[in-house]
Amino acid sequence: MRGHRVWAEIDLTALRRNIAVVRSEVGRRTRIMAVVKADAYGHGAVQISNHALAAGCDALGVGDSAEALELRDSGITRPILILGAIIEEEIPQVVEYDVAVSVHSSDLLDLLDREARRQHRLLRVHLKIDTGMGRLGASPARAAEIAREIVSRRNLELEGLCTHLSSVASANGAYTRQQLDRFQEAVAELDRLGLRPPIIHVANSVGLFTFREAHFDMVRTGITLYGLGPGLFARLNLSLHPILSLKTRIAFLKNVPEESAIGYDQSYVTPKATRIATCPVGYNDGYPRLLTNRAFALVRGRRVPVVGTVTMDYIMLDVGDLEEAGVGDEVTLVGRDGLEEIRLEELARTIGTIPYELTCGFGRRVRRVYLETPDLPAVARKPIETPLSLRACGS
Ligand SMILES: Cc1ncc(COP(=O)(O)O)c(C=O)c1O
Numbered sequence: 001m002r003g004h005r006v007w008a009e010i011d012l013t014a015l016r017r018n019i020a021v022v023r024s025e026v027g028r029r030t031r032i033m034a035v036v037k038a039d040a041y042g043h044g045a046v047q048i049s050n051h052a053l054a055a056g057c058d059a060l061g062v063g064d065s066a067e068a069l070e071l072r073d074s075g076i077t078r079p080i081l082i083l084g085a086i087i088e089e090e091i092p093q094v095v096e097y098d099v100a101v102s103v104h105s106s107d108l109l110d111l112l113d114r115e116a117r118r119q120h121r122l123l124r125v126h127l128k129i130d131t132g133m134g135r136l137g138a139s140p141a142r143a144a145e146i147a148r149e150i151v152s153r154r155n156l157e158l159e160g161l162c163t164h165l166s167s168v169a170s171a172n173g174a175y176t177r178q179q180l181d182r183f184q185e186a187v188a189e190l191d192r193l194g195l196r197p198p199i200i201h202v203a204n205s206v207g208l209f210t211f212r213e214a215h216f217d218m219v220r221t222g223i224t225l226y227g228l229g230p231g232l233f234a235r236l237n238l239s240l241h242p243i244l245s246l247k248t249r250i251a252f253l254k255n256v257p258e259e260s261a262i263g264y265d266q267s268y269v270t271p272k273a274t275r276i277a278t279c280p281v282g283y284n285d286g287y288p289r290l291l292t293n294r295a296f297a298l299v300r301g302r303r304v305p306v307v308g309t310v311t312m313d314y315i316m317l318d319v320g321d322l323e324e325a326g327v328g329d330e331v332t333l334v335g336r337d338g339l340e341e342i343r344l345e346e347l348a349r350t351i352g353t354i355p356y357e358l359t360c361g362f363g364r365r366v367r368r369v370y371l372e373t374p375d376l377p378a379v380a381r382k383p384i385e386t387p388l389s390l391r392a393c394g395s
Helices: 012-026 037-041 045-054 065-073 088-096 107-116 141-149 174-192 205-210 230-235 344-350 357-362
Strands: 004-010 031-035 059-062 080-082 099-103 124-130 156-162 198-201 218-222 244-249 251-258 274-279 297-299 300-308 317-318 328-338 340-344 368-369
Touching: 012 031, 012 045, 012 205, 012 218, 031 045, 031 198, 037 045, 037 065, 037 141, 045 059, 045 065, 059 065, 065 080, 065 088, 080 124, 088 107, 099 107, 099 156, 107 124, 107 141, 107 156, 107 344, 141 156, 141 174, 156 174, 205 218, 205 251, 297 317, 297 340, 300 340, 344 357
Parallel strands: 004 368, 031 059, 031 218, 059 080, 080 099, 099 124, 124 156, 156 198
Antiparallel strands: 004 244, 244 328, 251 274, 274 317, 297 300, 297 328, 300 317, 328 340
């Protein structure tokens, strides 16, 4: 990409295809919430949200009020739910911007109701139950009582009831079934009391494919949109593919003799005379320092090793076997070049993490460039660039 030092190419056609796979799984009657928290797992929340909605998603899930406000300020009017826990100071703006909130206890109900009344608005509330994730949510035993408290407030509407599954990727589904049983009991209790809200939602990405009974009225999906977990998806026989490639270019090339030290602390010493390419990407951009001497990049369709320490702004590659490499050459850190591919999963596995921890960490200098795959009907063929969006990362 001309003019860029380090950039993420995001394939909107692949995003649409991934959403179509989710839609065909859940059918037309179940809503799809696109989880775009943490700047859409680092892919750029505004662009991803617009395309996800255009591709048939029904609602957006964010981590906090700043993320919700960014989407509203960009002109998005469709339903947005804050999946996490809000704090008191966020209340006036979530009411003003018509953002639904998750509640986990009765603690904030008075404040929420009072603020909604002050602004002459109705605030939509989703009651979250902790069925075994152990992070947020009320205990199932208290669900009915809190639901009653919500509906008794004039300016609050109990729109949703939800829980979060903690162990859907585990081969043994026993824990998930336990969570679902606990949740079903709470739903039944609310039903008995005439308090069942219109949108019940439980399943995340893997859950929606492995536990059909968890579809209810809406699924909340993040990693399927981004194709983050192709190994897992392949095991489940799902045609979901990564939408992001991370690229940089060769900024500097030099020939070095045998036994040249490369990088801080001489962490690599060349075993023979070679050529070293220096590329403007480093751990500030989210390319982890732990990849020092442990990763590969693609140059002209060939794998070349990352040598020496990953520094804040630069990495070095040994391109000694690549006569034709030149300054300005595109370097693929994640993605495909010719027949070769480096998957985020490969990098994540190397350093003992998950692919989306890496995408969430891509920094402000990484330009997000949105593309359509040329062999399919295009919504916009020209790359669309957005200003750098907030660097944010939820958990
Ligand atoms: C409450 C909640 N629902 C849904 C999701 C989406 O999960 P996934 O990306 O696995 O689909 C998340 C993400 O962590 C979440 O926190």
